[in-house]
Each structure stands twice: as C-alpha cells, then as structure tokens.
Amino acid sequence: MSSDDIAIRVSNLSKCYHIYDRPQDRLKQSIIPRLQRLVGRQPKNYFREFWALKDVSFEVKKGETVGIIGRNGSGKSTLLQIICGTLTPTSGTVETRGRVAALLELGSGFNPEFTGRENVYMNGAVLGLSKEEIDARFDDIAAFADIGEFIDQPVKVYSSGMYVRLAFAVAISVEPQILIVDEALSVGDAKFQAKCMDRIKKLKESGTSILFVSHDVSSVRTLCDNAIWLDKGCIRRYGDVFALTAHYMEYLFGDELKQTFKANEHQTDLSQNEVYVCREIHTENEEQPVNHWGTHKGIILEAGIYDAQGKKKNIFVNRERMQVRIHFRLPPRCNRKTLSVAFSFKDLKGTDLIVSTTWDDKQLGIECEGDTIEVIFELENCLNTGKYMLVAAIEDRAAPTIQYYEYIEGAQYFTTLFEHKYFGVFVPKVTHKVINKGSK
Incomplete structure (x- = not known):
C-alpha cells in the first residue's frame, strides 16, 4: 500500500x-x-x-x-x-x-x-x-x-x-x-x-x-x-x-461460561473443550453460520424460516406470514423451568432488528414432555427490502447473566421484497387518516 x-x-x-x-x-x-x-x-x-x-x-x-x-x-x-x-x-x-x-x-x-x-x-x-x-x-x-x-x-x-x-x-x-x-x-x-x-x-x-x-x-x-x-x-x-466482533462476543460470553461451570463443576460432565467452542467461518459462504458457539454445541438440530404453509423459504414478499422454527435436543440435566429458546433477525452487519424469546413477558419455560422439542415463533414480515440473517439460540435464564447452550448466528440467510419502495428498516402496518380542519 x-x-x-x-x-x-x-x-x-x-x-x-x-x-x-x-x-x-x-x-x-x-x-x-x-x-x-x-x-x-x-x-x-x-x-x-x-x-x-x-x-x-x-x-x-x-x-x-x-x-x-x-x-x-x-x-x-x-x-x-x-x-x-x-x-x-x-x-x-x-x-x-x-x-x-x-x-x-x-x-x-x-x-x-x-x-x-x-x-x-x-x-x-x-x-x-x-x-x-x-x-x-x-x-x-x-x-x-x-x-x-x-x-x-x-x-x-x-x-x-x-x-x-x-x-x-x-x-x-x-x-x-x-x-x-x-x-x-x-x-x-x-x-x-x-x-x-x-x-x-x-x-x-x-x-x-x-x-x-x-x-x-x-x-x-x-x-x-x-x-x-x-x-x-x-x-x-x-x-x-463483523467477523472480529463476533469472535469478541464469543470470548466475552465464553469467559463467563467458564466461570459459571467452574463454580458448578459437580453439576456437569462437560469436558473443558466443550465449554468454549469458537469456529471461524468466512462470511462469503452464506450456507454456513458466521458464528457458532456455546456450551452444548450441536443440540440445535434444525433452525429455519418457513411460510404459513410450513414450507421453508429464503425469500419473503410484502407482509407475508413467517414462522421461525427451532428444533433442538434438551441439554443433559438442564432446568426446564429456566430454559429459553430465542431467535433474532439481523442485518448483514450483525445489528439485531427483531428479537424474541420464550422467556419474554410470561417467562415461558420448556416444561412439555420429551427430550426433543420444536418451538415455533409466528410473525408477519415487516423487514424492508434487503438481505438478513437468522440467529437461533438455546439459553438458560437462571442467573442474571444468560448462559448460552448454543448460539448460531447465520442459521439461515434470507431476503425480503416489498412491491413498493419504502424508507426505513421496518414496514409496519400504519393507518392513515386525513381530517378537514376547516378554513381559517
């Protein structure tokens, strides 16, 4: 140079x-x-x-x-x-x-x-x-x-x-x-x-x-x-x-996780290598996550975005109904009452745009029977025309600091298209009303 x-x-x-x-x-x-x-x-x-x-x-x-x-x-x-x-x-x-x-x-x-x-x-x-x-x-x-x-x-x-x-x-x-x-x-x-x-x-x-x-x-x-x-x-x-800050966040959470498991060593059979998993993946390959880590990496069996008919898609138009499905295996000896499933939609710079978890509002635990579970989030597409990514995570909310069992940033990449041009990131439904206030 x-x-x-x-x-x-x-x-x-x-x-x-x-x-x-x-x-x-x-x-x-x-x-x-x-x-x-x-x-x-x-x-x-x-x-x-x-x-x-x-x-x-x-x-x-x-x-x-x-x-x-x-x-x-x-x-x-x-x-x-x-x-x-x-x-x-x-x-x-x-x-x-x-x-x-x-x-x-x-x-x-x-x-x-x-x-x-x-x-x-x-x-x-x-x-x-x-x-x-x-x-x-x-x-x-x-x-x-x-x-x-x-x-x-x-x-x-x-x-x-x-x-x-x-x-x-x-x-x-x-x-x-x-x-x-x-x-x-x-x-x-x-x-x-x-x-x-x-x-x-x-x-x-x-x-x-x-x-x-x-x-x-x-x-x-x-x-x-x-x-x-x-x-x-x-x-x-x-x-x-983007890649560097992803690894930095992994480092921060991974360090916290190591401290958590060190304090609770008798409660887990994790090997030291499993506590902090960091995999470097090039962002150019949109079939792979840009960031994938956690204490129980591999428990998420599938995470994707589907239409209202249950078909997995990469392109959503206008305000089409969407389903985010996260299919996972329960971590060994986890507390179902404090287990949380989360997703977010991010732009390709990694900024969270939409975030939702089963812990929101009612703090819904995963207390249904069985060790293999699927959680479905339903919403209407309100993201303006552009390219985005899906983040899927399995969390434990027992402590103020979230414990991440698995975190996948870039579980799926997708595009949204709107027929008309709109400004801003989101295109919510907004009602318009014009009122005649008379003449002065």
Whole structure:
C-alpha cells in the first residue's frame, strides 16, 4: 500500500509504566540506583513493570473507519493518547498525516476556570484555527453543543453531558482529516448520541479517517469498516469488523461460561473443550453460520424460516406470514423451568432488528414432555427490502447473566421484497387518516 494512502501508521508501539508498591519506593528509585551506578554496582529497581501496550502495529487508510474494542484495562485509551501525542511511548513510532481532532477523556483540554466560550477559542487555537476562523464557526459550535446560556459560564459548573457536548462540537468544527473518539460519547443523552453518530457518519462520507473506541458492538459494526481487538495491551485480532466482533462476543460470553461451570463443576460432565467452542467461518459462504458457539454445541438440530404453509423459504414478499422454527435436543440435566429458546433477525452487519424469546413477558419455560422439542415463533414480515440473517439460540435464564447452550448466528440467510419502495428498516402496518380542519 502506498504511503500516500495511509492516514495513521503505528509500528511496534509499546508503553510501560512503573508500579510502586509503597510511596517510599518511588523516593528510593530516584536516589539509590544512581548511587549504585557511581560505585560500580548493579542498580536495583524498586518498581514493577506494567506494559499497557506491547508491540502494537497497524495502519489506517485515508477515509477508513476503524473500531477499537476490548475489555477495560486492555490498553485502548493509552493507544489513543499516544496517537494524539498526549502520551509518550516507551518504544515504537506513530505517524499521522492530516489534522487530528480527538475526543478522549471527559473534558480533556478544557480549563475548568474558563467559560465555555473561552475554551472554544483556546481549543480551536490548539487545533490550528485562527481567531477569525473560530469567529466564523462559533455559532455552529454553540448550536451543536446546545448548552444555552451555559456557554458563558465556567466549565467547572458543567454536567458531564455539557462537557461532552461542547468538546465534541469543537472537535468536529475543525473539519479534521483524522477524528479520534473514545468512550466519552457514552455519557451524553440519547438524542445527543444520535446527533453525534449522524455527524460522524457524514465525516466518514467526506473522507475523514476515524478511530472509534466503544463497548457497544452494534455501534462499532454500524460505523466501522475494520476493527482492532486489544487484549492485555496486545492486538488479539485485526480485520473485518463483523467477523472480529463476533469472535469478541464469543470470548466475552465464553469467559463467563467458564466461570459459571467452574463454580458448578459437580453439576456437569462437560469436558473443558466443550465449554468454549469458537469456529471461524468466512462470511462469503452464506450456507454456513458466521458464528457458532456455546456450551452444548450441536443440540440445535434444525433452525429455519418457513411460510404459513410450513414450507421453508429464503425469500419473503410484502407482509407475508413467517414462522421461525427451532428444533433442538434438551441439554443433559438442564432446568426446564429456566430454559429459553430465542431467535433474532439481523442485518448483514450483525445489528439485531427483531428479537424474541420464550422467556419474554410470561417467562415461558420448556416444561412439555420429551427430550426433543420444536418451538415455533409466528410473525408477519415487516423487514424492508434487503438481505438478513437468522440467529437461533438455546439459553438458560437462571442467573442474571444468560448462559448460552448454543448460539448460531447465520442459521439461515434470507431476503425480503416489498412491491413498493419504502424508507426505513421496518414496514409496519400504519393507518392513515386525513381530517378537514376547516378554513381559517
């Protein structure tokens, strides 16, 4: 790939912190090793090393949006701070090409004693804008932040939501070539989050390169082209956002399952290999699941979508009646009262569109006789013209954290077609009424 096509290049990046067990150890470290070197002795360290990042390398193309996911403490924020230049790496290099705007920790870069207006001018200057350029953009910044008269109050009196509103408004006002967004947006209200996501999408369409950190897998799948999974400071995976986030979700649930079964070892005869099953399958083959895992993989005997006459189909037109059928074998020694059968329809980016389980509303357990059972969900097709996938799952709802006996993402791929063109994802039945209110 040509260097001209690269917006961000990270090469062998590492960051090490010194951890001191006692305050006096920090003082000892500043004095004793120097004295030991002076007398020709091997210096002793009074700290432990913690590597927040270790040998991280990747590239972001111009106009590409890359998501960064991982558990708390995996090194995500450290990586972004080094890319932004607010933190120095222990080793390795970072190259950025173009103006960088970043929204990192809450209120980073704000002087709490300054008013919002003063902080806009200060941050704009830091980002390379002249006073005249900030003057021209100030009204748009204030309108996007939508904090009213608080724009002339010290930011130390702002709520967390006001901080984020103003910080994001300033960051996007500079028309950056590279935008870096950390979890800060999660503190805003739903309306502001939607407005921010819409603006980020427009920046993406205009060719801005974006690094986006979020714990919300749906947002990462919707917004990003590729993703990086950080784990304990190292890149565990890097590639297509859908496949990567699928494996990340497997990892999260699989880890919880291992803990659950470890605590209840006497109640199960599962081998360790059965506890966490992960199979990597290419999404191009639409006859295979993109994601298939669980503690009892194989108990789902068949899962598919049928018409009202019981015929399995891959194409459904208009508001045709549909049946989702899941035929499965009961897991050994399971509690039928807390067993749940679930399905969802997702788009091909993995976003849940319709979800239903036997545990909804009445919390219906599977208490019928027999060890082989079929559950049928009936609904009317309301998905607009497009391609979708079926997810089938067998769950245990005994604990607040759902235990997945088996989870198949992509049990069937299907298409829906509407005769007329409609906007939006769903096409529900909506009644229309026109009322003559008279003349004025």
